[in-house]
Amino acid sequence: MYGKCYGACMHGIDGTLVRVEIDVSGGLPAFSIVGLPDSAVRESTERVRAALRNGAYEFPMRRITVNLAPADVRKEGASFDLAIAVGVLLASGQWPGAIADGTLFVGELSLVGEVRPVPGVLSMALAAKAAGLARIVVPRDNAAEAALVGGLDVVPVRTLADVLAAAEGRRPDAPPVGGSEAVTAEDDSDFADVVGQAAAKRALAIAAAGRHNIVLIGPPGSGKTMLLRRYASILPPLDDDEALEVTKLYSASGLLVDRGSLVRRRPFRSPHHTMSAQGLIGGGATPRPGEVSLAHCGVLFLDELPEFSRAVLESLRQPLEDGTVTIVRARGAFAYPARFSLAATMNPCPCGYDGYEDARHVCTCSRTKKLMYLSRLSGPLMDRIDMAMDVPRMRLEDAAARGPHAEWTEGDGAAAVDAPVDTASLRGLVERAVNAQRRRYDGTGIRSNAELTGAMLHRYCRLSAEASKNLVQAYGSLAFSARAHDRVLRVARTIADAEGAERIEGAHMSEALLYRSFDARRLRIRDGDKLDESSAAR
CATH class of the missing domain: 3.30.230.10 (Ribosomal Protein S5; domain 2)
Incomplete structure (x- = not known):
């Protein structure tokens, strides 16, 4: 039978x-x-x-x-x-x-x-x-x-x-009705809890609006981790297609908390620096998605970026570029989506105070140690980072003199209270930029400025004469690669969207170039090392 x-x-x-x-x-x-x-x-x-x-x-x-x-x-x-x-x-x-x-x-x-x-x-x-x-x-x-x-x-x-x-028509239960949104606990932390750092908060809003990769660089205690822990609160919600993709991925991984609802909040994954390349990228005898795939359509947060092993960091190069991970095993090839935004923190040097010295904190690292520390992050990897932002340390007496929700304005040391930069105001900036991108890319298959490639850059990133001049000058002085050049254009496009401008102006380009502080830092240390060697030879 x-x-x-x-x-x-x-x-x-x-x-x-x-x-x-x-x-x-x-x-x-x-x-x-x-x-x-x-x-x-x-x-x-x-x-x-x-x-x-x-x-x-x-x-x-x-x-x-x-x-x-x-x-x-x-x-x-x-x-x-x-x-x-x-x-x-x-x-x-x-x-x-x-x-x-x-x-x-x-x-x-x-x-x-x-x-x-x-x-x-x-x-x-x-x-x-x-x-x-x-x-x-x-x-x-x-x-x-x-x-x-x-x-x-x-x-x-x-x-x-x-x-x-x-x-036989005797159903024990009525057919279920799928929900539309997963019920998740709201994060009650606010950007206003971080005193000062208005520039870093704006940089995070720009990164969230365009889904750009960002690294915060600063000394210990400057608030880098606190800022990025609040990053998810300003991310736009997933649209219907993205929600289905993320829900499908978490269902396949057995990590779906509410089986009757689509995931609407963007994933925020924060693996420990001891994680292996297999845990980050995925794999195993029975291949499973790694952290880069679980962060699809969301954020992969790597705290203290240089502390991750070089093999783990280099494995990020393909997913950062292609948005997918392909794992080949004897039983077949498995492709996992991995279009995420990388958000990371790092110190400027091993001791953490290079460029941020004051009366109580003096950098004790030689230029050789600084170069070795920065060399943990390869040039090809950092080329794939859109934004690098300096986060200076606030002085204790200045922080104590200010209210918990007041912004710090550097100057003569007086406690000047400005308008607070909180989560609600940053969400407004993100929403303006996201709405502009949705209107511009409707029907193109592009969801954000970070996905622009090739001819799309020339089509959608129109520059004013001043913006073009600023970009050409920076291309020579900072020794940009072609990839870095394109990433600066994408960031400038997002800044223009946040300001409601159709064309990229000089101010937009100047701000985008400020977010290449890692390139300037690496060149400063490298050129200073060459000058010391020349002096020693003489």
């Missing part, structure tokens, strides 16, 4: 439909699965056997062969349990064959016949819809997630018996 139905598994972050064929024939009792199953799939034989017996069904004491087609695709995970059990019941004549028509079965079985949730149901539901299936039977805990995909009849079940009851 023969029966068939549809199951599904994950390949990377995409769902793959699999036809589950079951043959029950005469011979010595046996239960075998073919079609490149992994150990979790092979172990389903024991789970299905126990679930059928404990669910008051007859397990055929005959030769049972399960074929998972296509046979050249490796099958992984426990999501085939329900499909195999349904197939055995169909092939043995206990259930009518019409139950499986146009239906995808997904779920793990317990030994007593309960249907347990599995990761990646959103991707599997998308694959079922693309294949033209009309119905998907899923565990009750996964039902709201599957319902996020419109156009599918979602059947939630708690036990194996519920599958038959639903097919």
